[in-house]
Amino acid sequence: MADIHPTALVSPQAVLGKDVQIGPFCILHEGVVLGDRVRIDAYCELGVPTPLADGSPLIIGDDAWVRSHSVFYTASRFGEKLVTGHRVTVREHTVAGKNFQIGSLADIQGDCTIGDYVRFQSQVFVGKKTTIGNFVWALPHVVFTNDPTPPSHVLDGPTIEDYAVLAAMAVILPGVRVGRHALVAAHACVTRDVAPFTAVAGVPATVLGPTRAIHRRDMPGASAYPWPAHFRRGYPEEICAQWDTEFAGQGAA
């Protein structure tokens, strides 16, 4: 049984899974398909229609939690366990994997591809045609751009490979590829490709060195990267077991 607040406006065409919760003052348009146990908090608008969509609905998988004041357009698709902050915006034609976490005020412009277990923190901006792998972190105020000579008709979104970490207020320029397990420092402007397992910093960003040379503060002498060797909060057991093997012996003092 869905638990729909009496002030919410829910289209009879919206498709709701089992035990869905819809908060006060929400608006669900017709192009919405919610999985089981999805929770939508107050003032959210889901399934905003747009001529840029092709008639396909917004699909949000099981066990999602969308916090208040968020806006999702039609024609995007999220795997299970989506979690958002407040006032998130997601436009059409974005496909994201499971357990995507989107921080407050993040703005995803659409036409993006996003892997599993990705973490965006607050006020991240994602231009169209951005491609993001699995286990990527984007910290507050990170911006992904896509037009090399604005304004133009070129849409050349960046590509962020698995496990890469982009620290606060980093800007990723169009067409740039950030390699697996790379680290972009806070306030960096990344103008060219970053090699895997490499740290960059500055405006424009230059190479600091291999990420393994960066040490943990809570275990002196141990490498902070690759981070899955020591950081596990919020990941399921089967992923952690896999990481135990894959990153064995790394990150130790």
Next chain:
Amino acid sequence: MADIHPTALVSPQAVLGKDVQIGPFCILHEGVVLGDRVRIDAYCELGVPTPLADGSPLIIGDDAWVRSHSVFYTASRFGEKLVTGHRVTVREHTVAGKNFQIGSLADIQGDCTIGDYVRFQSQVFVGKKTTIGNFVWALPHVVFTNDPTPPSHVLDGPTIEDYAVLAAMAVILPGVRVGRHALVAAHACVTRDVAPFTAVAGVPATVLGPTRAIHRRDMPGASAYPWPAHFRRGYPEEICAQWDTEFAGQGAA
């Protein structure tokens, strides 16, 4: 006939043009004048009263579209065809020309002068007393400041001339003038005036060279600037015809 959602709270003193649409959960205060065919989406609050206003209303011209969760104060004025993203804030005493496009989460502090066909993308911050010409672009997270020695009583907003482009996360310092057709690169901090047709980058920003030396990605050998030589999306035919003459032969390979 206005189409007002039954949940909207509309002051009987608000002045609505023909065929206006007011979405669910909107609030229109008394100091609001909307042109014909204006569309206001859900959760917007228009005409927020403030002692800083002089009793003059918020005026939004014909054919505007204000997306959800936006907030406009009294005593600002917009020409026809305003288009906003979600959660835009505009305070009092801002005057903007026609076809102004404001991205999601933009925050315009008031007392600003903005020309025709200006484009702000997401999360742009505009301090008081900023002056912006026609056809200017400000990309995501651009910030216009106004206090040279904060905090002080000096309000010295920057001036951005026609056709200038400010790329993502650029900061424009107080009193700076960015010349016609200039380009400010992503993540630049502009501390002094930028000459017309000049590109700058860095923190603090230094001159890269003339903008005409920057080439298009979709037509090698052709200049990307001045951009109206090749980029026309969203501008009316009469403007494009004028640009055909004004920028003839520029931007070709």
Next chain:
Amino acid sequence: MADIHPTALVSPQAVLGKDVQIGPFCILHEGVVLGDRVRIDAYCELGVPTPLADGSPLIIGDDAWVRSHSVFYTASRFGEKLVTGHRVTVREHTVAGKNFQIGSLADIQGDCTIGDYVRFQSQVFVGKKTTIGNFVWALPHVVFTNDPTPPSHVLDGPTIEDYAVLAAMAVILPGVRVGRHALVAAHACVTRDVAPFTAVAGVPATVLGPTRAIHRRDMPGASAYPWPAHFRRGYPEEICAQWDTEFAGQGAA
């Protein structure tokens, strides 16, 4: 008598002081305690429950004004005369002093300690465990970070001492201490401690010199810092009288 808009949803367990105003479409959960004459504008949600809280309520002191679309969790506490912009988010376990002003779209992640008369402007992001003194200014898009090697279990928020000023888009890295009366220039990335009365700029930030060498624009030859020698807007008389003594003879031409 409280003035509660008929569309507002107010828990009977919420504790409201005298002459409180609650705007349209607000939601007040049970864990809310509001002082006298508090004004909450439209679309605000107060007392959002979270398992991270310990059962203690959100407490907002007398004479506060929370502007529309803001979200406050339980288990935070604000002194008298809080003023917010629109769409502010404050999570649990933040304690702030009196007359705190928070700009629109600011996001305070919780577990922060904030002094009296602090001013945050728009889109400021405050990571957990940030410590901020009295009379501090953070201008638009300032970001306080807390994880030296993201992602990790270390939460090492920065400390900002009394009267420090952080200009637009400055990033303060984890564990950094910004000294009393220091100035961080716009777009700086502060990677190490800043001495009191010192100005820094750049990415990474380097020392510009003593703040007293920076002159006012409205009184040539006079120092702009320490700013309380000449800037008084919005501070109560008893504070200004104290500053007359403490900063006598400083800031004069």
